[in-house]
Amino acid sequence: MSGGAAILVRGAGVAGLVTAVTLAERGAKVTLAEAGSRIGSGASWMAGGMLAPWCEAADAPREVTEHSLGSLSWWRSHVPDVESNGSLVLAPARDTAEITRFGRRTSHFEEIGAEEIARLEPDLAGRFSRGLFFPEEGHLDPRKALPALADRLVRLGGRLLLDQADMPASAGFDYIVDCTGLRAREALGTLRGVRGEMILLRCRDVSLHRPVRMLHPRIPVYIVPRADHLFMVGATMVESENAGPMTLRSMSELMNAAWVLHPGFAEAEIIEMGTGLRPSYPDNMPLVTQEGRTVFVNGMFRHGYLLSPWLAARAADLIFG
Incomplete structure (x- = not known):
């Protein structure tokens, strides 16, 4: 699949925005469709925004720390006002x-x-x-970071569409990336x-x-x-x-x-x-899964800001090979 693939990303929470930007940086023509009237209308807007892989190791599987070590540098390179004060x-x-x-x-x-x-x-x-x-840890303000990602997506040539609960998957897209959280329960029954x-x-x-x-x-x-x-x-x-x-x-x-x-x-x-x-998911670990031309990025638990960069890269690798 070439970098110029047309991709629909559903859901403009932290997972959807990070994935959309990652795909656009890889050359995809990205449309980000959000069912709500603003970005981050779900749990992403309420988050603390802590980029704390070592602290999370107290209660999370070791994979959470391993896969989130690059999150602070990713966010610092993509949005302003990321603090690195530990x-x-x-x-x-x-x-x-x-x-x-x-x-x-x-x-x-x-x-x-x-x-x-x-x-x-x-x-x-x-x-x-x-x-x-x-x-070595840091934090950000989700209410500044999410709009900054949306702006970055548009600058990369992507489209952001709000109030789009029923964006048709057949509208000329090569791939669909579903980042809709609990709204994807019908397809992902263990959420x-x-x-x-x-x-x-x-x-x-x-x-x-x-x-x-x-x-x-x-x-x-x-x-x-x-x-x-x-x-x-x-x-x-x-x-x-x-x-x-x-x-x-x-x-x-x-x-x-x-x-x-x-x-x-x-x-x-x-x-x-x-x-x-x-x-x-039951084990509190997120997953990137694929069913045909649809890739699901879901199950963030409390690690959305930590793990979204890693999960987005996995989704992009699935699509681009």
């Missing part, structure tokens, strides 16, 4: 044993004490005596939804320079800094297919984690609360 892992005083557990299951970190924590994050000075610092939850806070009294993971025996919580004193606070995963409003318990846990990190968050403004369902 990740910080902390725990409340009563849960410091969780730091030891986390360290046993990960690598590429530095064990640090109160003085180093204060140097990395001055606003946390005197609040924590022990932590782990992962200097399940894993609920993700987030609160977006604005707090002018706190400054952070990198994502902070607050460990807890039941549910770890991360706090990711964004521009204009915004902070995304999220839970890594909840085994539920309920896509409804956030529960009182979840909201309390997220806000309490922020307050434990720094009491200044008690005066934070709640800008937004949201939930999303992440498409996941």
Whole structure:
């Protein structure tokens, strides 16, 4: 198949956008069709945007780390404002044993004490005596990165079509790449939804320079800094297919984690609360599969931003050989 193939990519979440750009960079004539009225209308918009392959090794199969080592450099070469300040892992005083557990299951970190924590994050000075610092990790703001990818696709000669739930597959395309997440369940019957939850806070009294993971025996919580004193606070995963409003318990846990990190968050403004369902296979590992002229890229679980560049390259290799 030559690079000038006409390809329809369905779904403009992180998987669809990264795949569309990758195919266009390989010379394909790409049409990206999104069922919603904007890009990233699913779980991709609610994500933390952490590019943390080493931290993810605490609970994910080793393949997640192996296949995501190039993700930070990929994103830095494709979108602006990608931060490479590492990740910080902390725990409340009563849960410091969780730091030891986390360290046993990960690598590429530095064990640090109160003085180093204060140097990395001055606003946390005197609040924590022990932590782990992962200097090779980074993060991005999905709400800036996804539009930047869409712009890049158009500059590469691709088309972006919104409100296209029924874009016909027979409209002169050589290949279809399906990145529609849970909407592909009929063809990919083993998919399940894993609920993700987030609160977006604005707090002018706190400054952070990198994502902070607050460990807890039941549910770890991360706090990711964004521009204009915004902070995304999220839970890594909840085994539920309920896509409804956030529960009182979840909201309390997220806000309490922020307050434990720094009491200044008690005066934070709640800008937004949201939930999303992440498409996941039974083993929580994504797959690139092919049925005739249709290639499926799906099952991102909580690793969409980490693994999309690798999965997109696999999809392109299937198509171009």
